[in-house]
Amino acid sequence: MKLTDKKRKDILEAAIQEFREQGFPAARVNRIAELAEVSKRTLYKHFESKELLFQAITDILLEEIAAMPKLRYQPDVPLREQLIGAAQDYIGHLTGEQYMGLNRLVMSELLRDQDLAQAFFAKAAMQDGPISGLIGEAMRAGALREAEPGFAAGQLLSMVKHFLVWPQFLMGAKAEVDPDAVISDCVDMFLAHYGPES
CATH class of the missing domain: 1.10.10.60 (Homeodomain-like)
Known part of the structure; x- marks a missing residue:
C-alpha cells in the first residue's frame, strides 16, 4: 500500500x-x-472538509453492500433453498460488527441531514442488490411470477430485517427469535405471493 x-x-x-x-x-x-x-x-x-470526509464514509458503507456477491438463479436447485441461503448470507453481512457499527454511524447523521440522506439513497438506489438479480432470473425462468425484481427483493428483505436486523441496530441486542425459522417463514410468505401462477 x-x-x-x-x-x-x-x-x-x-x-x-x-x-x-x-x-x-x-x-x-x-x-x-x-x-x-x-x-x-x-x-x-x-x-x-468534514462533510467530504463523512461522504467518503458513506461511500464505504455503499461499497460494503456492493461487494456482496451477486447471486445467480440455479434451475437445478430448489428456489426456496436458494432464497433462504441468500437471505441468511445477507443478514449475516448486515449484522456483522464492522458493518453494523458503520451503518449506525451513517444512519444517525442521515436522520439529521436530509440533503445528505437524499444523496446517499440516490447512490444506493443505483446499486443492484445481491438478491434482486437472483429473483429477476427466477422470474424470467418462470419460477416466480413476473414483477419488478428490486421491489420484490425489497419486500422479502424488509420482512427479514424487521426481525433480525432492526432490533440489533436500534437496541444493540438480537431479537429472541430463531433466525433460521424467521427466514424460512419469510421466504415461504414471499413464495406464496410470488409463486408462478397456475
Missing part, C-alpha cells in the same frame, strides 16, 4: 472513531488528525 493510501485509510478510520464517539456535528477535525497521526494539512489534502 502506498503511503498516501495508508494515510487516507488512517484518516478514514480516525474519522469513523471520532464520529462514533462525538457524533458528526461535535466531531473535531483536529482530533481526527491527531488520531490518524497526520497533520491537519495532510488531512485537508485528502478531504477538503
